[in-house]
Amino acid sequence: MRMAKKRARQRVAVLISGRGSNMTALIEAAKDDGFPAEIALVLSNRPDAAGLVRARAEGIATAVVDHTAFGKERQALDRQALDRQALDRQAFEQAIDAQLQAHRIDLVCLAGFMRLLTPWLVRRWEGRLINIHPALLLAYKGLNTHERVLAAGEKSHGATVHFVVPEMDSGPIIAQGRVPVHDDDTPDTLAARVLEEEHRLYPLALKLVASGRARMVDGRCVSETHQNARGDLIAPDD
């Protein structure tokens, strides 16, 4: 009798810039032998990112690709300066890509990675690069989502995991989780509620992608689980 071949665990890199609480949630989830991915690398653009300490303590390989080593953001707008800036960015992303290759990475999770990626790196990893955003996309792209949600008087808020495409916070949605907004919320209390949801959501979304149950096909998320009428939204509730 032929045994079904077990799919190898996917080797995941988590890219961080700071405390890395989502990274920690992914590390914890991947400790389960049944989880379809292992965290093989944590990479930061900041040498002082607190998440690096945690990753090292867990025995996970870490790498730092310090963006400041590739040139400061330049104010001057002359042609030469702009060309230099583009070259710096390309070199920064090539250094990241080299680390991903060296560690034989299959999937990349952005988790509070505070650098915008250019289409070059995004396209290289398209369909294998996911991000968590602290809002219910497509609403509230960008920064300071909790402040803006409160200012708009929204009654609910949440988090989204999506495939990364060149346009920021616009890729096909893999999973979303909703939380209520309370009348007495401050940006901090709301952020804490959303973060808790993020820690639930990101491992679920990674599990879907790493197991092949959610895939990016022709710019859409195709999933074998809970799809909505548009076929692009999974709302995991387990």
Ligand code: GRF
């Ligand atoms: C999270 O809110 C995430 O959604 C956003 O940046 C924050 C990172 O937090 N992209 P942490 O470093 O994972 O704790």
